[in-house]
Amino acid sequence: MAGRTVRAERVSATRELILSAAERLFAEHGVYAVSNRQVSEAAGQGNNAAVGYHFGTKADLVRAIARKHSEHIEHVRMRMLAEIGDSGDLRDWVECLVRPLAEHLAALGSPTWYARFGAQVMTDPGLRQIMAEEALSSPSLQQIVVGLNRCLSDLPPEVRAERNDMARQLMVHMFAERERALAEDTPTPRSSWHDAATGLVDAIVGLWLAPVTSDR
Numbered sequence: 001m002a003g004r005t006v007r008a009e010r011v012s013a014t015r016e017l018i019l020s021a022a023e024r025l026f027a028e029h030g031v032y033a034v035s036n037r038q039v040s041e042a043a044g045q046g047n048n049a050a051v052g053y054h055f056g057t058k059a060d061l062v063r064a065i066a067r068k069h070s071e072h073i074e075h076v077r078m079r080m081l082a083e084i085g086d087s088g089d090l091r092d093w094v095e096c097l098v099r100p101l102a103e104h105l106a107a108l109g110s111p112t113w114y115a116r117f118g119a120q121v122m123t124d125p126g127l128r129q130i131m132a133e134e135a136l137s138s139p140s141l142q143q144i145v146v147g148l149n150r151c152l153s154d155l156p157p158e159v160r161a162e163r164n165d166m167a168r169q170l171m172v173h174m175f176a177e178r179e180r181a182l183a184e185d186t187p188t189p190r191s192s193w194h195d196a197a198t199g200l201v202d203a204i205v206g207l208w209l210a211p212v213t214s215d216r
Contacts, residue, residue, distance in 0.1 A: 015054050015064075017043040022051070023065050027116035031062065031127060062127050066134045069104060069114055076100035077140035090151040094204050096144050097167075101175060102197035111183040119176035152208060159212050167204045174200055 021042035025034040036051040036058070043050070055061040077100045084092040105112050121127045135141055152160050178196050181188045190196040 011054075014043075014045065014050065018045070018051055018054055019061075019065055019068055022061055023068075023117050024113045026062075026065075026120055027113035030120050031058065031124060059127065059130060062121060063130050063134065065114075065117060066131060070134065070138065072107070073100045073104050074138055074140055076103050077138070077144070081140055081143055087147070088151065090148070090208065091201065091205050093144055093147040093151060094201050094208075096140075097148070098171060098201050098204065099194075099197045101171070102193040102200075105175065105179065106193035112179055113183075115172075115175040115179040119172050122172055148208075155208075156212065163208050163210075166207055170200065170204060170207070 018039060022034070022039045025039060025042055037048045039061075040048050040050045045051075047053075051061065055064055077096060080096045080099065084096065087093065101115075105115060108114070118131065121131055149160070155163070174196070178188055178190075178193075188196070190199055
């Protein structure tokens with residue numbers, strides 16, 4: 001029994017080393033520019049097959065990195081949703097969309113790589129689908145989408161879909177840009193993740209409430 005426990009702990013530690021190394025390398029270089037050998041070496045594994053043994057395909061590894069962070073983000077979202085209840089204020093729902101990731105990144109300390117990892121993954125159609133599936137499996141995010149749609153019911157469906165894409169791009173790339181600047185010790189427009197989230201919430205609320213111009 002003790003031997004099995006020690007082995008399980010060793011396997012868990014190895015998986016964590018691989019996940020951390022892969023997240024950093026994918027964030028800095030892109031997912032398909034990094035080989036399993038490079039991930040194994042960065043994780044301190046002498047066996048170059050370690051990544052495949054523990055995670056399978058590269059897509060499986062990407063999914064595992066996303067799930068590594070999802071539990072804390074989901075917890076923050078659920079806490080915020082409990083606080084706003086059945087709000088009819090668009091800003092409340094945008095706060096629930098934006099702040100959980102900012103709070104998570106702040107809790108990780110510095111440097112972090114998850115925001116840049118997300119930005120890299122979103123450039124690949126196949127991997128982007130993985131991230132979309134993971135996001136849509138989140139009960140809290142499903143609830144946020146319902147709340148947002150209720151507040152935006154006057155927008156034509158195609159405009160709502162378009163602005164949803166714009167909001168997602170803003171979130172992904174603004175957080176990634178701030179993370180990069182912090183890692184490189186270069187100036188950022190806002191002094192904290194909390195303040196950066198406030199600016200992003202302001203922008204996304206303004207985006208969704210912008211006038212709709214007809215081309216006809």
